[in-house]
Amino acid sequence: MALAKILGIETEYGITQLQGFVDPVLASTILVNAYAAARSGKVRWDFFDEAPGRDARGAANFDAMPPMVETHLANTVLTNGARFYVDHAHPEYSSPECASALEAVCFDVAGELVLRRAVAAASQMRTSEFDFVVYKNNSDGKGNSYGCHENYLVDRRLSFDAIVAACIPHFITRSIFIGAGKVGSELREEVGNEIPYQLTQRADFFEELVGLETTVKRPLVNTRDEPHADPRRFRRLHVIIGDANMSEVATFLKLSTTALVLAMAEHHALPQIDLMPADPVSAFRQISRDVSLRKPFALKSGRLVTALDVQWALYEAAVNFCEQEGLEMLGSDGSGALCLERWEMVLSQLERDPFEAASTVDWVAKLRLVEGFQERHGLDATSAKLRAIDLQYHDLRPEKSLALKVGLERLTTDEAVREAEIEPPLTTRAFFRGRCVSRYQNSIDSANWDSVVFDLGSDPLRRVPMMDPTRGTARETSALFDQSPTAADLLHALES
Amino acid sequence: MPEREQVRRREGGRAEDTVVEEAPVAGADTAAKLKNDLDDLLDEIDEVLEDNAEEFVKNYVQKGGE
Numbered sequence: 001m002a003l004a005k006i007l008g009i010e011t012e013y014g015i016t017q018l019q020g021f022v023d024p025v026l027a028s029t030i031l032v033n034a035y036a037a038a039r040s041g042k043v044r045w046d047f048f049d050e051a052p053g054r055d056a057r058g059a060a061n062f063d064a065m066p067p068m069v070e071t072h073l074a075n076t077v078l079t080n081g082a083r084f085y086v087d088h089a090h091p092e093y094s095s096p097e098c099a100s101a102l103e104a105v106c107f108d109v110a111g112e113l114v115l116r117r118a119v120a121a122a123s124q125m126r127t128s129e130f131d132f133v134v135y136k137n138n139s140d141g142k143g144n145s146y147g148c149h150e151n152y153l154v155d156r157r158l159s160f161d162a163i164v165a166a167c168i169p170h171f172i173t174r175s176i177f178i179g180a181g182k183v184g185s186e187l188r189e190e191v192g193n194e195i196p197y198q199l200t201q202r203a204d205f206f207e208e209l210v211g212l213e214t215t216v217k218r219p220l221v222n223t224r225d226e227p228h229a230d231p232r233r234f235r236r237l238h239v240i241i242g243d244a245n246m247s248e249v250a251t252f253l254k255l256s257t258t259a260l261v262l263a264m265a266e267h268h269a270l271p272q273i274d275l276m277p278a279d280p281v282s283a284f285r286q287i288s289r290d291v292s293l294r295k296p297f298a299l300k301s302g303r304l305v306t307a308l309d310v311q312w313a314l315y316e317a318a319v320n321f322c323e324q325e326g327l328e329m330l331g332s333d334g335s336g337a338l339c340l341e342r343w344e345m346v347l348s349q350l351e352r353d354p355f356e357a358a359s360t361v362d363w364v365a366k367l368r369l370v371e372g373f374q375e376r377h378g379l380d381a382t383s384a385k386l387r388a389i390d391l392q393y394h395d396l397r398p399e400k401s402l403a404l405k406v407g408l409e410r411l412t413t414d415e416a417v418r419e420a421e422i423e424p425p426l427t428t429r430a431f432f433r434g435r436c437v438s439r440y441q442n443s444i445d446s447a448n449w450d451s452v453v454f455d456l457g458s459d460p461l462r463r464v465p466m467m468d469p470t471r472g473t474a475r476e477t478s479a480l481f482d483q484s485p486t487a488a489d490l491l492h493a494l495e496s
Numbered sequence: 497m498p499e500r501e502q503v504r505r506r507e508g509g510r511a512e513d514t515v516v517e518e519a520p521v522a523g524a525d526t527a528a529k530l531k532n533d534l535d536d537l538l539d540e541i542d543e544v545l546e547d548n549a550e551e552f553v554k555n556y557v558q559k560g561g562e
Binding site: 012014015016024087088089090092135139140141142144145146147149214215240355368369372373376383384385387388389391392399400402405406407 | 530533534537538540541544545546549550552553554555556557558559560561562
């Protein structure tokens with residue numbers, strides 16, 4: 001069987017304060033600590049395995065500027081197996097490892113709940129001076145961007161060159177259904193006010209094809225080789241090109257179609273025709289700036305295609321692939337079948353009339369608001385009010401969020417999201433991590449993606465490795481937890 | 497591009513047939529409904545949009561991340 005496409009999604013949130021000066025690092029720290037104090041207690045993150053400078057292309061690249069590991073900032077592990085921490089100057093929620101895209105959507109939305117609760121907890125601390133507002137977006141409109149990254153488990157035998165060849169056509173053209181929409185462009189020196197609206201929040205910020213950076217000279221494909229798992233068997237593809245979505249269907253499509261493209265690459269089942277753009281960085285920007293979805297770009301072969309053409313070719317290949325290999329690698333909860341169904345639906349809608357996709361595609365839902373508002377009030381395309389709509393679409397406050405008002409289709413329920421805030425996924429190693437945190441919090445020194453470190457008080461610290469993301473599931477470890485009232489019992493049982 | 501043509505005939509063709517049969521009435525109704533929905537939505541936005549859009553947008557400054 002094909003390698004299970006274990007996946008996760010991490011979101012850096014924008015943060016501001018209603019009154020007064022905001023130090024974003026302090027604000028983010030207060031949020032993370034307030035949440036930890038109010039909800040989950042506090043288990044430290046373990047930095048033992050962090051090496052964001054390791055490059056999948058092999059040789060060390062001393063010109064590259066990988067992100068710094070900031071060990072001094074607030075950093076916690078939640079009972080659902082997620083990591084909630086301060087990354088640079090943003091609160092970031094990294095979902096636990098999930099076995100399907102549907103599950104990951106639920107844990108991503110649980111992250112929004114974590115942020116809302118953190119804001120509420122901070123507002124109740126000491127005085128009410130901490131009235132933070134949090135945005136699930138990727139840019140401040142002034143040239144500063146922050147990411148929403150995806151992670152996929154990939155077979156180590158797949159070469160990095162093959163990953164790049166598979167990913168670039170998909171990464172730049174999937175924008176048509178995963179773009180979160182943006183009023184204007186942040187490359188004003190280059191384009192002035194010529195771009196009234198874009199599909200993606202992020203296309204302005206990508207300059208290179210392949211590279212290790214995430215904060216400057218951002219590459220379409222990130223080469224960080226940090227599998228957080230057995231490096232002989234696994235890669236973790238770290239994807240930095242996407243937008244943070246308010247639409248659950250968009251998040252689902254982003255994760256499931258990308259997982260499927262990677263599975264096809266592992267099986268050499270991608271379309272045999274050339275889909276590689278002649279100039280991928282420019283094509284990405286051009287696609288982002290074309291709300292008609294009709295403007296063609298050149299492939300390496302010289303052929304002219306639209307983003308829809310490339311997506312139809314990938315979809316067609318995916319249908320054939322799944323007839324051969326089945327859908328199990330995308331999870332056992334129906335995510336695979338739903339992926340093919342929704343992928344075909346969204347491409348058909350976008351092809352007929354993008355506004356047909358207004359209940360699932362963020363850039364369409366937002367554009368409808370922006371255009372409607374502009375027309376009603378007779379505004380200029382550069383009006384601050386339109387940029388305010390853009391920003392407020394992503395506001396996490398229920399009474400302010402415009403995304404909550406546009407009628408986006410749900411894939412989760414409130415009940416499932418509330419449970420996902422507390423309970424880990426059942427069928428990945430996140431179950432083991434989450435259960436350890438909820439049961440033995442006082443005996444855990446720290447934890448990270450691939451291990452939990454116990455401190456029993458007397459012995460040296462004991463590290464329990466979890467080098468296979470598919471192991472440590474509820475089925476494998478529930479009985480062990482039931483039989484282990486204390487961390488010492490658990491360690492004893494694991495050794496026997 | 498033969499691949500795509502094949503998909504559109506196979507997958508998109510059915511949907512287009514359905515639309516053609518019902519288009520005259522359903523299309524007008526749907527368009528009217530969409531217009532009403534949008535009007536309601538824009539009323540709501542008039543209410544909740546931050547008062548001073550200029551200030552609001554100007555004050556939203558983030559440090560780069562990732």
